[in-house]
Amino acid sequence: MTRETAAAMAAALADGTTTSVALTQAHLDRIAAVDGAVHAFLHVDAEGALAAAARSDERRAEGAVASPLDGVPIAVKDVLATEGLPTTCGSRILEGWIPPYDATVVTRLRAAGLPILGKTNMDEFAMGSSTEHSAYGPTHNPWDLDRIPGGSGGGSAAAVAAFEAPLALGTDTGGSIRQPGAVTGTVGVKPTYGGVSRYGLVAMANSLDQVGPVTRTVLDSALLHELIGGHDPRDSTSVDAPLPDLVGAARRGAEGDMSGVRIGVITELGGDGWQPGVMARFQESLDLLVAAGAEVVEVSCPSFVHALATYYLIMPCEASSNLAKFDAMRYGLRVLPEGVDSPSAEDVMRATRDAGFGDEVKRRIILGTYALSSGYYDAYYGKAQKVRTLIQRDFDAAFGKVDVLVSPTAPTTAFRLGEKLDDPLAMYLNDLATIPANLAGVPGISVPSGLADEDGLPAGFQVLAPALADDRLYRVGAALEAGLTEKWGGPLLAQAPDLSGES
Numbered sequence: 001m002t003r004e005t006a007a008a009m010a011a012a013l014a015d016g017t018t019t020s021v022a023l024t025q026a027h028l029d030r031i032a033a034v035d036g037a038v039h040a041f042l043h044v045d046a047e048g049a050l051a052a053a054a055r056s057d058e059r060r061a062e063g064a065v066a067s068p069l070d071g072v073p074i075a076v077k078d079v080l081a082t083e084g085l086p087t088t089c090g091s092r093i094l095e096g097w098i099p100p101y102d103a104t105v106v107t108r109l110r111a112a113g114l115p116i117l118g119k120t121n122m123d124e125f126a127m128g129s130s131t132e133h134s135a136y137g138p139t140h141n142p143w144d145l146d147r148i149p150g151g152s153g154g155g156s157a158a159a160v161a162a163f164e165a166p167l168a169l170g171t172d173t174g175g176s177i178r179q180p181g182a183v184t185g186t187v188g189v190k191p192t193y194g195g196v197s198r199y200g201l202v203a204m205a206n207s208l209d210q211v212g213p214v215t216r217t218v219l220d221s222a223l224l225h226e227l228i229g230g231h232d233p234r235d236s237t238s239v240d241a242p243l244p245d246l247v248g249a250a251r252r253g254a255e256g257d258m259s260g261v262r263i264g265v266i267t268e269l270g271g272d273g274w275q276p277g278v279m280a281r282f283q284e285s286l287d288l289l290v291a292a293g294a295e296v297v298e299v300s301c302p303s304f305v306h307a308l309a310t311y312y313l314i315m316p317c318e319a320s321s322n323l324a325k326f327d328a329m330r331y332g333l334r335v336l337p338e339g340v341d342s343p344s345a346e347d348v349m350r351a352t353r354d355a356g357f358g359d360e361v362k363r364r365i366i367l368g369t370y371a372l373s374s375g376y377y378d379a380y381y382g383k384a385q386k387v388r389t390l391i392q393r394d395f396d397a398a399f400g401k402v403d404v405l406v407s408p409t410a411p412t413t414a415f416r417l418g419e420k421l422d423d424p425l426a427m428y429l430n431d432l433a434t435i436p437a438n439l440a441g442v443p444g445i446s447v448p449s450g451l452a453d454e455d456g457l458p459a460g461f462q463v464l465a466p467a468l469a470d471d472r473l474y475r476v477g478a479a480l481e482a483g484l485t486e487k488w489g490g491p492l493l494a495q496a497p498d499l500s501g502e503s
């Protein structure tokens with residue numbers, strides 16, 4: 001049962017072939033069997049999930065089903081506040097913190113009847129591309145346990161790839177939903193900025209963060225996106241506009257007719273320096289869309305070459321400000337400095353932040369504080385904001401010519417654990433293709449494009465659409481998925497190692 005899609009699980013619940021309690025228990029059993037090896041979860045809430053499942057079964061018996069996914073279990077990235085459940089953001093500084101409230105997206109999951117299996121591992125405060133910056137140890141890629149599952153949301157992607165959860169929530173500030181999706185053979189969506197509430201999402205960089213679906217199919221993402229999306233008065237950046245018909249777009253896309261769709265291949269994202277096997281799967285995917293009737297042209301977005309530098313100024317600036325609230329007084333950890341008789345509040349703060357934050361977090365706080373300091377503000381933060389506008393203009397110009405833009409999601413397949421840990425710049429380069437969307441607020445999806453010839457590991461195909469046109473991601477993504485699944489004779493994840501017996 002755990003190998004089905006969420007849509008198929010929902011159908012089995014609807015026709016009475018299974019119950020939510022059975023389905024939830026099956027996933028808890030799978031977690032018990034493989035998570036020792038994968039380490040996708042930081043916290044599993046068996047009791048809470050089974051209680052929610054029992055309530056779902058009662059509702060169904062009474063004919064009062066709450067949503068199309070009522071009873072289908074889900075995993076939640078540990079950066080989203082969950083009432084009564086630990087929320088650590090992968091950091092020691094929040095060890096033991098139990099939020100007194102739910103993030104809006106979690107409230108919506110509960111209202112829609114999805115049992116929450118637990119909280120997934122992540123790079124500390126969502127800073128990283130490999131989940132190795134988690135204070136609680138790395139997550140392993142289900143395709144090859146010696147490799148990274150991507151990051152920062154490696155836990156959510158690995159849980160879905162390893163059949164521990166059919167659905168998960170992730171967050172994407174510079175690629176943390178899409179890049180883990182690419183390297184684990186799963187689907188990940190970063191919605192339009194403002195399209196999904198950020199209330200209760202522990203912020204890394206407010207102007208870039210978005211919550212989104214992590215699933216095994218494009219349709220499953222659309223189903224989940226419709227549940228969590230839409231206006232939230234508790235988030236001042238939430239867009240007060242109805243969501244487009246995402247599920248309808250996914251269903252229409254799966255029929256495979258792409259005629260009239262104009263696709264722009266971004267010149268700056270791909271080519272030399274990108275892993276040949278990743279480029280080969282990308283080209284094949286494009287050919288498939290052309291065969292389905294799409295028109296493909298190349299589009300240059302010249303400012304994208306500055307996206308990484310721009311992001312690594314704006315993001316640390318916002319992060320340094322956001323992380324100031326972890327002051328040993330309000331949340332989680334409090335460390336008393338050794339050998340100080342009556343420590344001041346500042347002594348306690350210093351000792352706590354020193355012990356509670358990891359190296360990558362400290363690096364970004366220092367970078368951000370420096371870039372925001374008087375005398376450097378205009379040269380760094382101010383300049384980065386101007387380049388951000390240029391990147392937004394590149395998108396505007398491109399979307400004047402085409403309906404969607406495409407690129408490989410990440411330059412390489414999953415690298416080995418430890419390979420880039422001591423080289424921050426090499427780590428940052430993984431997000432070359434995903435970051436422009438966050439800087440401009442536009443939505444993006446990563447769909448599995450196949451296995452690279454060199455290493456037999458998954459690669460991803462990224463589709464980007466104009467703000468508020470998230471439906472286009474689902475239409476093109478579903479068309480690609482349908483074509484590739486037919487070509488492979490089944491879903492890509494059917495080829496992943498089984499893992500039972502690994503723990």
Ligand code: GLN
Nearest residue numbers: 126127128173174175176
């Ligand atoms: N890998 C990028 C970073 O380290 C993006 C992270 C994210 O999207 N949360 O900042």
